[in-house]
Amino acid sequence: xxxxxxxxxxxxxxxxxxxSTKAATIDWSGYKWEVNSNDRIGQGLxxxxxxxxxxxxxxYLHLRMDQQDGKWCGAETWTTEPLGYGTxxxxxxxPLTTMEPQIVLAGFTYGPQxxxxxxxxxxxxxxxxxxxxxxxxxxxxxxxxxxxxxxxGDDAENDWNFTxxxxxxxxxxxxxxxxxxxxxxxxxPIDAPTSTAxxxxxxxxxxxxxxxxxxxxxxxxxxxTLPTKSMEAVVRDFKYVAAxxxxxx
Numbered sequence: 571x572x573x574x575x576x577x578x579x580x581x582x583x584x585x586x587x588x589x590s591t592k593a594a595t596i597d598w599s600g601y602k603w604e605v606n607s608n609d610r611i612g613q614g615l616x617x618x619x620x621x622x623x624x625x626x627x628x629x630y631l632h633l634r635m636d637q638q639d640g641k642w643c644g645a646e647t648w649t650t651e652p653l654g655y656g657t658x659x660x661x662x663x664x665p666l667t668t669m670e671p672q673i674v675l676a677g678f679t680y681g682p683q684x685x686x687x688x689x690x691x692x693x694x695x696x697x698x699x700x701x702x703x704x705x706x707x708x709x710x711x712x713x714x715x716x717x718x719x720x721x722x723g724d725d726a727e728n729d730w731n732f733t734x735x736x737x738x739x740x741x742x743x744x745x746x747x748x749x750x751x752x753x754x755x756x757x758x759p760i761d762a763p764t765s766t767a768x769x770x771x772x773x774x775x776x777x778x779x780x781x782x783x784x785x786x787x788x789x790x791x792x793x794x795t796l797p798t799k800s801m802e803a804v805v806r807d808f809k810y811v812a813a814x815x816x817x818x819x
Contacts, residue, residue, distance in 0.1 A: 578715075594620065595650070598631055599808040602724060606646035610693035611791040612674060619630055619643035619806070622790075631805040633790040642796050646789035648683055654783035655813040659760040664803030666738055672795040675803050677740060679784040681717075690715045690722050692780040694749060696740050698732065702794040707731060707767065712751040712771050714778040726778035728771040737806075738768075740797040745813060746781065749773045760809055786810070 596603050606618025621636035622645040633645035660677055669675070674697055681692025693715040700706040708729040714723045732738060734755030741760065743750040752770040754762060764770045773779070790803055 572676065582810075596623070596625060596647070597623055598629075599704070601808075601810075602650040603647045604650055606789075609646075611644045611789050613791075615792050615794075616626060616642045616644035616648045623647050624768065628757050631788070631808070633675070633788060633803045633805070634800070635790050635792070635802070636800040642792070643741055643787065644791040646787065646791070648680065648785040648787035650785070652684060652686075652783035653679070653786050653810050653812070655745050656743075656809040657760065657769055657809075658740075658744070658786060659807070659811075660740050660788075661757055661806040661807040662738045662740065662803060663736060663806050665801060666698050666732060666734075666736055669698075669801055670799070671704045671706065672702040672792045672799055674699040674701075674789075674791050674793055676790075677788050677805075679742075679744070679780065680787050681780060681782055681784040683785045683787065686782050686784060687720075691720050692716070692784055694742055694744060694751075694780060694784075695749060696742065696753070698738075699793065710753070710769070712773070714749055714773050714775075715780070716776070716778045716783050720777055724777040726773045726775040728773070730769040730771075732735050732768060734768055744780070746779070747774065747776075749779060757806070760811070793800060793814050 594605050605623045607620045608617050624632050635644050676697040678695040681687045686692050695713040698710045700709050708731045710732050711729045713727045737756050739754040739758045741752045750772045752764050752767040754767050
């Protein structure tokens with residue numbers, strides 16, 4: 571049985587942001603992560619909240635969307651260390667196929683976080699969302715943006731429909747000449763063959779492949795329309811394996 575948000579808050583082993591609204595960094599899965607405390611997320615309909623990013627007694631990272639003082643708040647966190655070419659692996663647990671169509675749950679590299687380009691540059695996205703369209707036949711996408719002077723339209727995108735339920739394993743394999751992005755039903759090891767994935771895609775469009783190390787980010791936000799109910803997503807695991815030095819720019 572999955573823990574509810576309220577039960578997590580009562581759990582003796584709960585790790586929050588040092589119990590202080592001033593704390594903005596957590597240690598999780600071998601990395602330090604900055605937490606968005608009040609800045610806009612995505613389109614800016616919601617802002618970050620320190621209380622919406624927490625770690626439970628199992629070592630799982632929780633991302634929360636809720637109302638605080640009458641305003642909707644989402645969740646966002648990113649590695650303080652830029653990560654370059656290599657393999658990114660994580661496991662999402664949450665209402666992946668049933669969340670409201672305007673909700674966006676994403677894991678991605680993002681260069682603009684450290685001023686490596688601007689929005690829609692140096693970015694590799696894996697996003698679960700119907701993008702505010704209840705009739706959208708797809709509920710997820712891969713979307714990659716290359717280095718400056720890339721602009722919107724130079725990106726490479728692949729949309730897909732995940733039907734595997736509440737748990738998905740995601741892997742991104744990033745090199746200088748291609749990006750392989752895959753999603754599996756349930757939990758699989760980091761070296762699972764792509765032939766077993768529910769969705770997999772190889773991007774070789776040069777203009778859409780980042781060339782610099784970037785922070786890795788998770789966020790939970792809303793597109794065009796505010797939510798009507800609170801929700802929570804869990805990241806059970808995160809791993810990064812750097813490419814051999816000869817491949818890293």
